[in-house]
Amino acid sequence: MSGVTFFLLACLAVLAFIALMILLSAIKIVPEYERGVIFRLGRLMGPRGPGIFFVIPIFERMVRVDMRVITMDVPVQEVITLDNVTIKVNAVLYFQVINPNWAVTKVMDYIRATMQIAQTTLRSVVGQVELDELLAQREKINQKLQQIIDEQTEPWGIKVTIVEVKDVELPQNMQRAMARQAEAEREKRAKLIHADGELQASRTLAEAAKVLASEPVTLQLRYLQTLTEIATEKNSTIIFPLPIDTLKAFVTPSNPVNNDVRHSAD
Incomplete structure (x- = not known):
């Protein structure tokens, strides 16, 4: 076997290996709880999945979006109520992506953005009520929080299902009073x-x-x-x-x- 023939066979093997890698990279498998948002040359083509599908290597790019309900703890916020009582309050937030296209294209990080919205809304809503109302009408406060956060995250394709105030920490003097x-x-x-x-x-x-x-x-x-x-x-x-x-x-x-x-x- 001459050197030229050996060189040609080596080139063919390399090309076959590259073609195999390109073919394998074109195969995408998305589970039931995810969607793959496809971009072709930078343009949005829409979500695909679940299941197996192909993307055009080099020309198409896929971004995975989780469609399950996400549970998020809102950190403790120090708030002054309407009757000038300083308290610490935290909450828990449940939301999920209902439009993967908007979640990818309209906000950089929809989880972090939702967290920031939840923190500011919690401070704002609790600051507009008195302490007795916060303690006695917890369900009303939760519904108001859920409505405000859901309205602000809706343009991002996010649906807020539940917001619950978990704990209200009172000062020692207020507890004694x-x-x-x-x-x-x-x-x-x-x-x-x-x-x-x-x-x-x-x-x-x-x-x-x-x-x-x-x-x-x-x-x-x-x-x-x-x-x-x-x-x-x-x-x-x-x-x-x-x-x-x-x-x-x-x-x-x-x-x-x-x-x-x-x-x-x-």
Whole structure:
């Protein structure tokens, strides 16, 4: 075999290897949860996939875009509420790409851009409400956050599905003040319940007094019943109230004859 023939065979082998590499690079496989956005000579050709397809080497370029829901933790933000209380609040954000063409062509990094929008919106929304509203109406705040962030990321082909405020960190002095307020509220409810019980008891006692006044004998029966109930305690000192009516039989009126003799002697 001459040297020329060997050189030609080597060149053919190199060309075949290059052709094989070009053919393999032209084959693209995209899974179900991704899309391949194709650019041909710099011009957008649209998404392809899922599955296997071919791209023209050198002339076409593919950018992979994940179509799954992305979970993102919004870092802790220090916010001053509407009633001038400084708090720290964080949140969690769920979003996904619904238009891969816009996500690639209209924003450089849609994940980082969405993160920045979420942080600024969280500070803005929480700063427009009072602390009590933030703590009591968490669902309303979440819906407002989701609506604002979704409107701002929609031109990028991003759909924000859920925004949840995770934690609200209060200063120590505010925590103590809220604890004192809650304690005062509990004491207020306890006093109201006690006063209502006293009112109902006084009405019941008034009705019982009317019944006892209509039949005086019932009062003595009540005394005897009370003595029966407390007689079981051996270490009890029993004080028995004696009705005045029982003493009338032992009180004698003055003698009218003696009174007349005393007057005539005078």
